[in-house]
Amino acid sequence: MKIIAVANQKGGVGKTTTSVNLAAALAELGHATLVIDLDPQANASSSLGNVPTPGQSIYQPLLNHSRIDEKITPTEYPNLSLIPGELDLAGCEVEIARNPNHLVRLREILHEYRSRAPFRFVLLDCPPSLGILMTNALAAADTVLIPLQCEYFALEGLTKIMGVIEQIRSAGHNPDVAIEGVVLTMYDSRTNLSQQVAQDVRTHLGNQVFKTIIPRTVRLSEAPSHGKPVLAYDNSGIGSQSYRQLAKELVERQG
Amino acid sequence: MKIIAVANQKGGVGKTTTSVNLAAALAELGHATLVIDLDPQANASSSLGNVPTPGQSIYQPLLNHSRIDEKITPTEYPNLSLIPGELDLAGCEVEIARNPNHLVRLREILHEYRSRAPFRFVLLDCPPSLGILMTNALAAADTVLIPLQCEYFALEGLTKIMGVIEQIRSAGHNPDVAIEGVVLTMYDSRTNLSQQVAQDVRTHLGNQVFKTIIPRTVRLSEAPSHGKPVLAYDNSGIGSQSYRQLAKELVERQG
Numbered sequence: 301m302k303i304i305a306v307a308n309q310k311g312g313v314g315k316t317t318t319s320v321n322l323a324a325a326l327a328e329l330g331h332a333t334l335v336i337d338l339d340p341q342a343n344a345s346s347s348l349g350n351v352p353t354p355g356q357s358i359y360q361p362l363l364n365h366s367r368i369d370e371k372i373t374p375t376e377y378p379n380l381s382l383i384p385g386e387l388d389l390a391g392c393e394v395e396i397a398r399n400p401n402h403l404v405r406l407r408e409i410l411h412e413y414r415s416r417a418p419f420r421f422v423l424l425d426c427p428p429s430l431g432i433l434m435t436n437a438l439a440a441a442d443t444v445l446i447p448l449q450c451e452y453f454a455l456e457g458l459t460k461i462m463g464v465i466e467q468i469r470s471a472g473h474n475p476d477v478a479i480e481g482v483v484l485t486m487y488d489s490r491t492n493l494s495q496q497v498a499q500d501v502r503t504h505l506g507n508q509v510f511k512t513i514i515p516r517t518v519r520l521s522e523a524p525s526h527g528k529p530v531l532a533y534d535n536s537g538i539g540s541q542s543y544r545q546l547a548k549e550l551v552e553r554q555g
Numbered sequence: 556m557k558i559i560a561v562a563n564q565k566g567g568v569g570k571t572t573t574s575v576n577l578a579a580a581l582a583e584l585g586h587a588t589l590v591i592d593l594d595p596q597a598n599a600s601s602s603l604g605n606v607p608t609p610g611q612s613i614y615q616p617l618l619n620h621s622r623i624d625e626k627i628t629p630t631e632y633p634n635l636s637l638i639p640g641e642l643d644l645a646g647c648e649v650e651i652a653r654n655p656n657h658l659v660r661l662r663e664i665l666h667e668y669r670s671r672a673p674f675r676f677v678l679l680d681c682p683p684s685l686g687i688l689m690t691n692a693l694a695a696a697d698t699v700l701i702p703l704q705c706e707y708f709a710l711e712g713l714t715k716i717m718g719v720i721e722q723i724r725s726a727g728h729n730p731d732v733a734i735e736g737v738v739l740t741m742y743d744s745r746t747n748l749s750q751q752v753a754q755d756v757r758t759h760l761g762n763q764v765f766k767t768i769i770p771r772t773v774r775l776s777e778a779p780s781h782g783k784p785v786l787a788y789d790n791s792g793i794g795s796q797s798y799r800q801l802a803k804e805l806v807e808r809q810g
């Protein structure tokens with residue numbers, strides 16, 4: 301079981317869109333995949349057609365009030381399961397902060413679960429913040445996938461997320477956490493800005509940047525309003541193709 | 556002095572772009588304006604060409620280690636000043652949480668400052684979160700301006716920010732806080748999604764939605780990489796015109 305945190309503190313860069321559609325593409329390839337929605341906004345959950353059920357999130361297991369097994373919810377897509385988000389998760393940041401090992405709660409839960417889990421991949425959709433939920437995700441993950449919108453602020457923020465990952469590593473919360481890769485998202489080939497950002501990132505990070513680029517396409521932003529991953533909403537479109545390609549590239553990188 | 560929080564917990568909806576460009580347009584109309592960057596990412600600060608200076612943010616005043624007057628930094632634009640952001644602000648969430656009145660620290664500072672402040676408008680650029688910095692901004696503000704990206708997740712999140720504002724009001728932290736208005740951003744007239752979201756919001760919220768719509772234009776996303784508001788980067792473009800119009804409409808609404 302490989303745990304991948306999909307994280308970037310910059311808002312609106314495509315974390316949820318990538319978590320949901322990459323997970324759907326991995327499931328389609330036959331890999332049992334679990335998405336854990338760590339965002340109080342619960343966008344990943346609504347993208348998968350989840351009907352909100354209070355208390356079904358990771359909140360209670362984080363506070364040791366229930367087992368993670370009870371929160372795993374099937375979706376209508378084969379090989380794809382979900383632990384939904386909920387607004388209460390925002391409150392749990394303050395609650396877990398009182399716990400001495402508050403930074404590694406998720407790590408403890410997932411590492412205990414690892415031996416009996418039926419999943420090949422677990423994707424953690426992170427909220428846009430530098431808070432406790434994101435830190436927990438980075439401490440729990442084997443690797444971090446960083447969606448990067450091809451815009452200036454997102455580029456500026458890349459050193460920050462890299463810095464936070466380094467802090468988690470050196471503080472000993474997760475000494476082995478590695479970068480799975482950087483995925484360029486919302487790429488618009490007509491603008492200089494997209495081309496400059498893509499070139500800049502590849503020059504600095506080389507192979508850490510996935511070859512697959514996710515283009516800006518309105519189908520990707522329409523799919524969540526139908527409660528579906530783009531693979532189910534617009535099966536043959538460019539959004540679906542690029543996430544399928546990303547899934548193939550990710551699997552190949554596992555070596 | 557009117558304090559306006561520019562807030563929406565959904566990431567990437569145009570909070571910073573609106574704070575910076577609306578402030579620049581208000582300053583151009585002759586209103587002395589202050590932007591306070593409450594985001595550890597400090598995107599508003601870099602958009603105004605600010606050279607990061609450690610310790611210049613609102614962090615120390617929030618912890619009562621210095622006076623707010625010392626953090627006010629001029630920009631190169633007449634009538635426009637800034638209190639910059641910095642990464643340390645992320646740490647201050649945990650630090651202020653230990654303070655019994657941690658939710659109203661910013662309110663206390665700004666209300667004490669109000670009697671001697673030379674500003675007509677103070678804009679608070681909020682981070683994308685439901686954490687302590689955002690709550691402080693909502694508790695301190697006279698009104699809340701909500702940028703709304705014309706996309707599904709942003710629409711879904713609107714009830715959440717409205718709910719949080721209602722909680723702040725009813726908990727007594729800020730009984731008089733009102734909605735300044737909702738501003739539609741990144742509107743793309745070629746897509747059904749933008750039209751549907753705009754229609755949906757106007758049906759539900761009527762006059763609370765500004766008449767001015769901010770279109771998606773690449774000049775707006777290029778301006779920050781030059782450290783300038785769009786009014787200085789692309790003076791006669793559609794981005795500048797729409798923020799000038801928004802500033803006029805905001806001033807007219809003050810009655």
Ligand SMILES: Nc1ncnc2c1ncn2[C@@H]1O[C@H](COP(=O)(O)OP(=O)(O)OP(=O)(O)O)[C@@H](O)[C@H]1O
Nearest residue numbers: 311312313314315316317428515516517521566706
């Ligand atoms: N490739 C794309 N093409 C077009 N629209 C996209 C694309 N990727 C994401 N979007 C849209 O852009 C917006 C932001 O994406 P998304 O919500 O996935 O980002 P996020 O990083 O998860 O945001 P947050 O920081 O709030 O969690 C959404 O409305 C989404 O539908």
Ligand SMILES: Nc1ncnc2c1ncn2[C@@H]1O[C@H](COP(=O)(O)OP(=O)(O)OP(=O)(O)O)[C@@H](O)[C@H]1O
Nearest residue numbers: 311451566567568569570571572683770771772776
């Ligand atoms: N009207 C617009 N047209 C084109 N691009 C825009 C527009 N408004 C904002 N952008 C770009 O979209 C991205 C998101 O905008 P911005 O950073 O202002 O949102 P935000 O809500 O402040 O994000 P965060 O949640 O991270 O604080 C930025 O790269 C910005 O340059």
Ligand SMILES: [Mg+2]
Nearest residue numbers: 315316339343
């Ligand atoms: Mg998200």
Ligand SMILES: [Mg+2]
Nearest residue numbers: 570571594598
């Ligand atoms: Mg911002």
